[in-house]
Amino acid sequence: MELTLLGTGAPAGLPRPGCPCAVCATALGTDARAATALLVDGSLLFDLTPGAALAAARAGHSLGGVRQVLLSHPHDGPAVEIPAGLPRPGRVPDGRELALLSGHRVRAVALDAPGTGYALTGPDGLRLLYLPPGGAPAGLDEHPEPYAMVVADVVGRPDALAKLRAAGAVGPTTDVIAVHLGHEVPPGPELRRRLAAAGARAVPDGTTLVVGAYEDVPDVPRRTLVLGGARSGKSVEAERRLEAFPDVVYVATGGTRGGDGEWASRVRAHRERRPGSWRTVETCDLVPLLERDGPPLLVDCLSLWLTDAMDTVNAWDDAEWAGGGEAALRRRVTELASAVRSTRRTVVAVSNEVGSGIVPATASGRRYRDELGRLNAAFAAECEHVLLVVAGQAVALRG
Numbered sequence: 001m002e003l004t005l006l007g008t009g010a011p012a013g014l015p016r017p018g019c020p021c022a023v024c025a026t027a028l029g030t031d032a033r034a035a036t037a038l039l040v041d042g043s044l045l046f047d048l049t050p051g052a053a054l055a056a057a058r059a060g061h062s063l064g065g066v067r068q069v070l071l072s073h074p075h076d077g078p079a080v081e082i083p084a085g086l087p088r089p090g091r092v093p094d095g096r097e098l099a100l101l102s103g104h105r106v107r108a109v110a111l112d113a114p115g116t117g118y119a120l121t122g123p124d125g126l127r128l129l130y131l132p133p134g135g136a137p138a139g140l141d142e143h144p145e146p147y148a149m150v151v152a153d154v155v156g157r158p159d160a161l162a163k164l165r166a167a168g169a170v171g172p173t174t175d176v177i178a179v180h181l182g183h184e185v186p187p188g189p190e191l192r193r194r195l196a197a198a199g200a201r202a203v204p205d206g207t208t209l210v211v212g213a214y215e216d217v218p219d220v221p222r223r224t225l226v227l228g229g230a231r232s233g234k235s236v237e238a239e240r241r242l243e244a245f246p247d248v249v250y251v252a253t254g255g256t257r258g259g260d261g262e263w264a265s266r267v268r269a270h271r272e273r274r275p276g277s278w279r280t281v282e283t284c285d286l287v288p289l290l291e292r293d294g295p296p297l298l299v300d301c302l303s304l305w306l307t308d309a310m311d312t313v314n315a316w317d318d319a320e321w322a323g324g325g326e327a328a329l330r331r332r333v334t335e336l337a338s339a340v341r342s343t344r345r346t347v348v349a350v351s352n353e354v355g356s357g358i359v360p361a362t363a364s365g366r367r368y369r370d371e372l373g374r375l376n377a378a379f380a381a382e383c384e385h386v387l388l389v390v391a392g393q394a395v396a397l398r399g
Contacts, residue, residue, distance in 0.1 A: 001040065001041060001104075001120075001122030001123070001124055001126050001128065001210075001211040001212070002040070002041050002042075002208060002209070002210055002211070003038060003039070003040055003128065003149070003151075003208070003209045003210075003211055004038070004039040004040075004056070004059050004061055004206070004207070004208045004209075005036070005037075005038060005039075005151075005177070005179065005203060005205060005206070005207050005208075005209070006034070006037040006038070006039055006049070006052055006055040006056055006059065006205065006206070007033060007034030007035045007036050007037045007049055007052075007055060007205050008033045008034075008036055008178075008179045008180075008181055008202065008203065008204070008205055009033030009034055009035055009036060009179075009180070009181050009182065009205075010033075010035070010036075010133060010180050010181060010182030010183075011035050011036075011073065011133060011180070012035070012182065013032075013033060013034050013035055014027045014031070014032060014033040014181060014182055014183060014187070015027040015032065015183070016182065016183060019183060021183050022186075023183035023184075023185075023186050023187060024183050026186075026187065026188075027183070027187050030204040030205075031187035031188055032205075033181055033204075033205055034049060034050075034051060034055060034205055035047070035049040035050070036049070036133075036179040036180050037049045037052050037055070038130060038151065039056060039059075039061060039063070039066070040104065040120065040122075040128075041102060041104070041122070042061060042062070042065045042066070043065050043066060043067050043068070043100070043102040043104070044066065044067070044068050044069075044070070044100065044102065044104055044106070044120075045063065045066045045068070045069045045070070045086075046069075046070055046072060046118060046130055047070075047071060047072055047073065048069050048071070048080050048082065048086075048089050049080065050080055052080075052083070053083045055205065055206065058206055059206040059207075059208065060208075061208075063083055063085075063086055064085060066086055066087070067087065067100065067101065067102065068087060068090075068098070068100055068106075069086060069087055069088070069089040069090065070089065070090060070091060070092060070106065070116075070118060071089050071090065071091045071116070072115055072116050072117065072118060072130065072131070072132035072135075073115055073132050073133070074113070074114030074115040074132070075114075091108075091116055092106060092107075092108035092116065092118070093108060094108050094109070094110040094116065095107075095108060095110065096108055102123070103122070103123030104120060104121065104122055104123065105120070105121045106118055106119070106120050106121075107119045107120075107121075109129070109131075109137050110137070110138045110139065111131070111132070111135040111136060111137060111138055112135070112136050112137070112138040113134050113135045113136070114135075115131075115132035115133075115134070115135045116132065117129065117130065117131045117132065117135055117137060118130045119147075122211065124212075126148040126149075126211045126212045127145070127147045127148055127149075128147060128148060128149045128150070128151065128211055129147045129149070129150045129151070129152070129164075129169070130151045130152070131150075131151070131152040131153060131157075131160065132153070132180070133153045133156060133180035134153060134156055134157060134180075135152075135153065135157065135160070136157050136159060136160030136163055137160070137163065137164070137169075140163060140164070140167045140169065146168060146169055146170055146171035146173070146174050147164075147169055147170065147174055148173075148174065148175065148211050148212045149174065149175045149176075149177065149209070149211045149212075150164065150169075150170055150174055150175070150176045150177070151177045151179055152176070152177075152178070152179065152180075153178075153179065153180040154176060154178035154195060154198060154200045154244065155178060155180075155181060155182075155184060155185050155191075155194075155195075156180065156184070158198060158240075158243040158244040159243065159244075159275055159277075161176065161198060161199075161200070161244040161245075162243065162244050162245050162246045162275065162277065163246065165244075165245060165246050166246035166247065166277075172217075173214045173217060174217070175201075175209070175211075175213070175214060175216065175217050176198070176199055176200035176201070176217075177200070177201065177202070177203065177209070178195050178200050178201065178202045179202075181202060190394075193394070193396065194240065195218075196218040196220075196221075197220065197221060197224075197240075197241040197385075198220075198241075198243075198244035198245075199217070199218060199219075199220040199244070200218070200244070201216065201217075201218055220346065221346075221384045221385040221399055222345075222346050222347070222384060223340060223343070223346075223347045223382060223383040223384055223385070224238075224241060224347070224348045224349070224383055224384070224385040224386070224387065224399075225349050225351065225376070225379055225380050225383045225385070225386045225387070226238045226241075226348065226349070226350050226351070226387045226389060226394075227350075227351055227352070227353040227376060227380075227386070227387065227388045227389065227397075228350075228352070228353055228388060228389035228390065229352065229353055229354075229356075229390075230352070232389045232390055232391065232392065233389050233391075233392035233393075233394075234350050234351075234352075234389040235300055235301075235350055236392075237387065237389050237394050238298055238300060238348045238349075238350045239298065241348050242296050242298055242346075242348055243275055245295070245296050245346070246277055246295070247277060247278075247279070247295040247296075248275070248277070248278045248279070248295055248296045248297075248298055249278070249279050249280075249281055249289070249294065249295055249296070249297050249298070250278050250279065250280045250281070250298050250300070251281050251282075251283065251286065251289060251297055251298065251299045251300070252280055252281070252282045252283075252300060253282075253283070253284050253286075253299065253300070253301060253302070253304040253305045253308065254282075254300075254301075254304045278298075284304075284305050284308040284309070286299060286305060286336060286339065287335055287336060287339045289345075290336075290339035290340060290342075290343040290345065290347070291339055291342075291343070292345075293344055293345065294345055295345070295346075296345060296346035296347070296348070297345055297346070297347045297348070298347075298348050298349075298350075299347065299348070299349040299350065300349075300350040301349070301350040301351050301352065302349055302350065302351035302352075302372075302375060302376070302379060303351050303352040303354075303372055305336075306368070306371060306372055306375050307368070309329055309332050309333075310329060310367075310368065310371065312328075312332075313325040313326075313328040313329050313332075315329060315364075315367060315371075316364045316367075318363065321367070329371065333371075333374065333375050333378055334378070336375075336378075336379070337378040337379060337381070337382055340379060340382040340383070341382045349379060349383075351372070351375070351376050351379070352372065353376070353388065354369050354372055354373070355369050355370075355372075355373055380397075380398070383398070383399075384398070384399050385398060385399030386398040386399065
């Protein structure tokens with residue numbers, strides 16, 4: 001089964017007409033995207049958009065063989081002139097299946113938002129799922145086999161991808177293609193980086209893909225360290241990297257700090273922006289979590305883990321530090337790094353990057369700064385991906 005993406009953009013396209021934003025201003029060449037439309041084996045068209053016939057011609061195809069046009073959006077969209085010979089667009093009712101003379105079978109998938117999703121089975125038996133912008137399947141059943149390809153709004157609804165993974169509809173070999181791309185995420189390298197972390201990819205308009213060809217499916221990084229200063233956006237970046245995965249365990253190393261209202265409001269803000277399917281564990285005992293198999297871990301953050309570890313060895317007392325505290329802390333850091341090296345879980349950890357500014361005025365402050373630098377270096381050495389977040393922008397240091 002062959003799929004040609006005549007467009008991969010949001011309904012208004014990218015750049016959006018009349019929009020002065022930086023993303024639209026730089027959406028040029030292959031980063032410019034028409035509204036999403038899919039041509040399957042030259043005989044089935046999902047979503048008729050303006051300029052579809054010209055887009056098909058640019059991609060080396062014709063719409064002359066199309067025998068069915070199906071709409072996915074919540075509404076029929078703006079008036080579009082139907083090219084000569086093309087059938088009038090229609091919609092399959094939720095739960096109903098349509099059999100085409102070409103050998104394709106199309107089943108309408110109910111969504112949790114307005115619109116229609118389509119599960120397509122080709123003559124070769126391979127399965128593809130196409131979802132409209134802002135949509136995720138509702139009441140998804142367990143699937144015996146994952147889809148060969150999913151074409152969906154990965155940026156706008158990462159939770160839809162998490163839901164599909166939880167049900168077994170998306171597996172390691174599923175080719176996840178992000179479409180309906182607008183100016184919410186910068187194009188180019190930043191978009192590719194974010195999608196790769198979710199196990200997805202984007203392709204330029206006019207790309208033809210063979211459903212079931214897995215060589216281009218990105219490998220999801222297993223261990224990632226996200227560094228950054230205060231309010232740099234490092235926690236948001238870390239959370240974003242796992243929002244397309246189900247049952248994530250959020251490891252909060254900061255505790256509750258009873259009586260501290262400002263700290264409680266910070267914790268509440270973090271909790272409210274996490275997906276509802278995530279589970280929170282408040283602990284600094286990271287090694288047992290890393291040694292057990294299970295869903296992905298998001299550790300926020302290592303700097304608070306270090307504070308707890310230094311408290312445990314009484315590192316703030318010079319005599320205790322010289323009398324064995326330093327050696328005890330080194331052993332704990334080595335043990336943590338070893339657990340990261342051997343873990344089978346997907347791990348994203350957050351830590352502060354300090355030492356680039358004013359030298360702390362106290363010996364204990366300088367000691368903490370030095371030990372955090374050593375901890376970050378030891379943890380980063382065991383990670384495939386290391387990111388530095390500055391002013392909300394993630395810079396890849398490794399991976």
